[in-house]
Amino acid sequence: xxxxxxxxxxxxxxxxxxxxxxxxxxxxxxxxxxxxxxxxxxxxxxxxxxxxxxxxxxxxxxxxxxxxxxxxxxxxxxxxxxxxxxxxxxxxxxxxxxxxxxxxxxxxxxxxxxxxxxxxxxxxxxxxxxxxxxxxxxxxxxxxxxxxxxxxxxxxxxxxxxxxxxxxxxxxxxxxxxxxxxxxx
Amino acid sequence: xxxxxxxxxxxxxxxxxxxxxxxxxxxxxxxxxxxxxxxxxxxxxxxxxxxxxxxxxxxxxxxxxxxxxxxxxxxxxxxxxxxxxxxxxxxxxxxxxxxxxxxxxxxxxxxxxxxxxxxxxxxxxxxxxxxxxxxxxxxxxxxxxxxxxxxxxxxxxxxxxxxxxxxxxxxxxxxxxxxxxxxxxxxxxxxxxxxxxxxxxxxxxxxxxxxxxxxxxxxxxxxxxxxxxxxxxxxxxxxxxxxxxxxxxxxxxxxxxxxxxxxxxxxxxxxxxxxxxxxxxxxxxxxxxxxxxxxxxxxxxxxxxxxxxxxxxxxxxxxxxxxxxxxxxxxxxxxxxxxxxxxxxxxxxxxxxxxxxxxxxxxxxxxxxxxxxxxxxxxxxxxxxxxxxxxxxxxxxxxxxxxxxxxxxxxxxxxxxxxxxxxxxxxxxxxxxxxxxx
Numbered sequence: 001x002x003x004x005x006x007x008x009x010x011x012x013x014x015x016x017x018x019x020x021x022x023x024x025x026x027x028x029x030x031x032x033x034x035x036x037x038x039x040x041x042x043x044x045x046x047x048x049x050x051x052x053x054x055x056x057x058x059x060x061x062x063x064x065x066x067x068x069x070x071x072x073x074x075x076x077x078x079x080x081x082x083x084x085x086x087x088x089x090x091x092x093x094x095x096x097x098x099x100x101x102x103x104x105x106x107x108x109x110x111x112x113x114x115x116x117x118x119x120x121x122x123x124x125x126x127x128x129x130x131x132x133x134x135x136x137x138x139x140x141x142x143x144x145x146x147x148x149x150x151x152x153x154x155x156x157x158x159x160x161x162x163x164x165x166x167x168x169x170x171x172x173x174x175x176x177x178x179x180x181x182x183x184x185x
Numbered sequence: 186x187x188x189x190x191x192x193x194x195x196x197x198x199x200x201x202x203x204x205x206x207x208x209x210x211x212x213x214x215x216x217x218x219x220x221x222x223x224x225x226x227x228x229x230x231x232x233x234x235x236x237x238x239x240x241x242x243x244x245x246x247x248x249x250x251x252x253x254x255x256x257x258x259x260x261x262x263x264x265x266x267x268x269x270x271x272x273x274x275x276x277x278x279x280x281x282x283x284x285x286x287x288x289x290x291x292x293x294x295x296x297x298x299x300x301x302x303x304x305x306x307x308x309x310x311x312x313x314x315x316x317x318x319x320x321x322x323x324x325x326x327x328x329x330x331x332x333x334x335x336x337x338x339x340x341x342x343x344x345x346x347x348x349x350x351x352x353x354x355x356x357x358x359x360x361x362x363x364x365x366x367x368x369x370x371x372x373x374x375x376x377x378x379x380x381x382x383x384x385x386x387x388x389x390x391x392x393x394x395x396x397x398x399x400x401x402x403x404x405x406x407x408x409x410x411x412x413x414x415x416x417x418x419x420x421x422x423x424x425x426x427x428x429x430x431x432x433x434x435x436x437x438x439x440x441x442x443x444x445x446x447x448x449x450x451x452x453x454x455x456x457x458x459x460x461x462x463x464x465x466x467x468x469x470x471x472x473x474x475x476x477x478x479x480x481x482x483x484x485x486x487x488x489x490x491x492x493x494x495x496x497x498x499x500x501x502x503x504x505x506x507x508x509x510x511x512x513x514x515x516x517x518x519x520x521x522x523x524x525x526x527x528x529x530x531x532x533x534x535x536x537x538x539x540x541x542x543x544x545x546x547x548x549x550x551x552x553x554x555x556x557x558x559x560x561x562x563x564x565x566x567x568x569x570x571x572x573x574x575x576x577x578x579x580x581x582x583x584x585x586x587x588x589x590x591x592x593x594x595x596x597x598x599x600x601x602x603x604x605x606x607x608x609x610x611x612x613x614x615x616x617x618x619x620x621x622x623x
Contacts, residue, residue: 009400024407028414028443035439121432128432 017081018162026169029140033133033173037180040129047125052185054126057119062110063182066103067174070141073099074171077148077164086155093152093160096167100145107138130181137173144170186534188259190266195535196276197252198528202611204245204283205521209600209607211238216600219593229291236290236302242516243300244283247345249524250381251279251318254338256531257388258322262329267321275317282310298366301352308352315346333402334391337409338384344377360428367423374520375416375444375486382482382523383408383447386455389475389530394462404454411447419444425496426503434496441494448479448487448519455479467539470546474526477550481518481558489514489561501576506589507568514561517553525550525610532614542618549613553606560599567592 013020044051073096080092114120114127121131147163186192215234218224225234259266266272286307289295295302303311319342326335351368387405391398421437455476466472489511493502502508533540567589575585 009403021406021410024410025414028411028446031443031446032439035442036435039435039439122430128435132432132435 016165018158018165022162022165026165029169029173033136033177036129036133036136037176040133040180043125043129050124051126054124054130055182055185057114057117058130058182059110059113060182062106062113063178066106067178069099069103069106070171070174073103074168077167080151081157081160081164089155089160090152093148093155097145097148097152100141100148103141104138107134107141133177133181137170137177140170140173186260186537187263188265190269190272191256191259192535193266193269193272193276194252194256194531196273197248197255198532198535199615200276200280201245201249201252201524202528202615204241204248205607206604206611208238208241208245209604211241213597213600213604214238216593216597220590220597233290233293233295236295237287239300240286240290240302241283244279246516246520246524248279249528250342250345250378250385251276253381253385253524253527253531254318254322254342256527256535257385258325258335258338259329261332261335261388262326264325264329267324267328271317271321275314275321278310278317279314282307282314298352298355298362300370301366303352308349311349312346315349319343319346332398333405334384334388337380337387337405341377341380341384344380345373348372348377363427364424364429367420371420371423372417374515375419376413378520379412379416379447380409382478382519383412383451385523385527386451386475386479389471389526390455390458390462392530393464393466393468393472393475394458395464395466396458396462400461401458404450404458408447408450408454411450415440415443415446422494422496422499425499438495438497442491444494445483445487445491448483451479452483468530468533468543470540470543470550471526471530473547473550474522474529477554478518478522478526481514481522481554483518485511485514485516485518485561489565492565502568502572505568505571505575506564506592507572510561510564510568513557513564517557522554525614528614536617538617542613542616545609545613545618549606549610552609553603556599556602556606560596560603563592563595563599567596 010020013023016023076092076096076099080089080096083089083092111131119127121128144163144167147166151160151163211234214225214229215231215238218231218234225231255266255272286303289304289307290302294304296304301308319339322339322342326339348369351365354365356362356365383405387401390396391401417440418436419441421433422441424433424437456479459472459476492511493499493507529546570592571585571589574580574588575582
């Protein structure tokens with residue numbers, strides 16, 4: 001128990017890189033998105049035909065490209081945490097932010113395409129959940145970009161670990177969200 | 186007690202306890218009207234009785250929070266209060282203002298928005314009182330030591346004032362009206378009040394268990410972030426059926442389900458601190474209230490809240506006695522109990538005595554807590570029957586009410602026991618008992 005005190009008093013969270021509060025946030029986020037995924041799965045089970053029809057209106061290419069963009073961005077972050085040179089770390093984070101921006105632009109084009117076809121958040125349950133889940137995720141991409149910006153501003157090791165942990169969570173959620181919403185038949 | 190100015194808390198605690206008794210008496214009266222519906226209908230209509238019951242509750246809880254703040258902030262900041270005189274003026278302004286508002290209710294002068302029925306001058310008076318209070322406290326914290334406990338408390342109290350401003354915005358559109366009404370009601374009790382509660386519990390844990398401040402502060406930050414993370418978007422569980430878009434059903438269901446988590450964290454926090462601290466503090470009653478508060482808040486706010494928070498469930502239970510069950514246990518468990526906890530801890534110190542009347546106080550704890558729990562069960566069963574008859578079978582509202590008579594009688598009975606328990610608590614806190622030999 002005394003040993004716990006010396007390590008910062010956060011218990012198991014002290015073993016993780018970055019600020020323990022970030023991990024509390026990450027766990028909370030995973031709970032929320034987990035609940036959304038569960039809701040999506042159950043709703044789909046209740047209405048497989050309707051969900052299938054609406055899903056067919058999605059373009060898997062947008063999501064596929066965005067998956068590659070986001071994972072690449074996450075890779076740059078991972079390298080930035082490991083690198084010794086501060087300048088190099090800053091550059092890598094800038095690259096990660098830029099790719100986050102690309103993700104955002106593609107997302108906006110995809111949303112615009114849906115709106116042009118008269119599809120919105122109130123179209124049906126599938127699209128309500130589609131827009132809520134991808135929308136919440138999009139907000140986290142924007143928030144993550146701000147965090148990465150803080151990483152450029154103060155490139156201390158613990159800061160880098162903290163902001164990159166968040167960014168990897170954004171990755172992780174997308175990697176689960178994409179197949180669930182776009183691909184699973 | 187380390188600072189003379191902490192003594193102003195005595196005004197607030199006393200005022201709060203007086204209103205506490207008034208509140209439960211009006212509750213008892215309202216319970217009686219449920220059993221004998223036409224009683225007092227001409228003299229004192231039910232809507233006015235209920236208004237006094239709910240408003241008195243909110244006012245005395247706030248008054249207790251203010252007393253708690255005036256007690257703990259000087260101790261945390263390690264300095265005297267900015268102005269004792271201002272704190273006393275503020276107390277009388279608040280107390281007399283609240284009394285004037287009650288008189289105006291009894292005369293039939295009130296608005297129509299639930300809980301915000303205060304006439305405009307009443308609302309303005311509340312804002313002035315809040316500003317004096319916040320000025321006094323903020324100045325104190327600014328000149329002294331800044332701790333996590335006092336900062337979280339201050340953020341919570343400022344939040345109370347800021348969100349109250351939405352009480353002045355009264356749009357004609359009913360959807361907007363309800364939407365912003367919840368910014369006061371929900372963001373108070375499921376947002377900023379929770380911060381106040383957590384900081385008071387944290388203060389009590391530091392004092393009662395002797396666990397290091399650093400450890401307590403980490404828990405406090407954890408609880409605060411969980412509260413805000415879940416509670417703010419949890420507002421969505423009020424946006425199911427008021428005319429707001431359908432996606433709120435998803436947002437509200439998911440985030441408000443997670444609102445259980447901070448309350449559970451408070452249970453783990455308090456019990457773990459007590460387990461870890463191992464200090465044998467003489468004020469056993471205060472510890473009982475602090476632990477009881479965490480547990481009952483978890484059940485009342487957390488479990489009973491979750492009971493009807495999913496939109497698919499709420500579609501049937503909305504506005505039934507299930508809501509009343511949740512409301513009673515949540516307010517008692519979270520905010521009544523945290524108030525009594527800090528009063529039980531602070532009053533002996535303020536009066537310069539050893540902890541006194543502890544036995545009586547703990548009897549008050551068990552009697553009141555049991556009675557409120559019983560009331561909650563009764564109302565839950567009443568709500569379940571009501572939901573089935575009214576919402577599933579489609580029977581008329583009044584026909585169903587007639588069939589709930591037995592439940593309402595049992596509720597009245599438990600209400601009478603709550604009044605008894607409340608009186609015991611107030612007596613044990615205010616009347617000097619035999620000095621316990623140290």
